[in-house]
Amino acid sequence: MSLKKLEKAIRKKLEENDPAHDYNHIMRVLKNAKKIAKKEDVNMKVITAAVLLHDVISYPKSDPRSKKSSIESAKASRKILKNYRFTQIQIDAIADAIRDHSFSRGVTPSTIEGKILQDADRLDALGAIGIARTFSVGGAENRPFYYSKDPFCKRRFPDDKSWTVDHFYKKLLLLEKTMNTNTGRAEARKRISMMKKFLDQLKKEI
DSSP states (O other): OHHHHHHHHHHHHGGGSOGGGSHHHHHHHHHHHHHHHTTSOOOHHHHHHHHHHTTSSOOOTTSTTGGGHHHHHHHHHHHHHTTSSOOHHHHHHHHHHHHHOOGGGTOOOSSHHHHHHHHHHHHTTSHHHHHHHHHHHHHHTTOOSOOTTSTTOSSSOOOTTTOSTHHHHHTGGGGGGGOOSHHHHHHHHHHHHHHHHHHHHHHHHO
């Protein structure tokens, strides 16, 4: 019952989030997490709550506070969860998973629940939905699609603050190696394969 009430509250709270971090994103990450969790010995209540709250604070990528989004979300989750039926041990586990899931923090979560949240969230950055989210964020930041002199970073380091396609080379195509679980790694491989096909097609078109 507490999870249902929490989900309803989070859905309302995320109405103002950008399309890459909205309620639909949360539901996709939850779907990914449930798939991964089937192969692991986990606390699904902790995972579900962590997924629901992991983007409760989401600053735009151009905001100087962006890298602190996961830390702020973890702090906010502690306050929110006190209104629901969670023990202090569960609240600590959920907050720690949220704090450490972010790519920009550069850490591996210490618990299996945290590792699953991290994998599930990163999977949503890949595949067809990952492409859609990448260009959604790029559009919101008013970035050009690509650098016309070297669109696919053949002779330079990727700069995804300037060009959207650079984000594939700076982060997305590298995510498979960062996965914590076998299930997450296998799914990442499939989705990255699809993204490479997209980039190959893009090369033909431009």
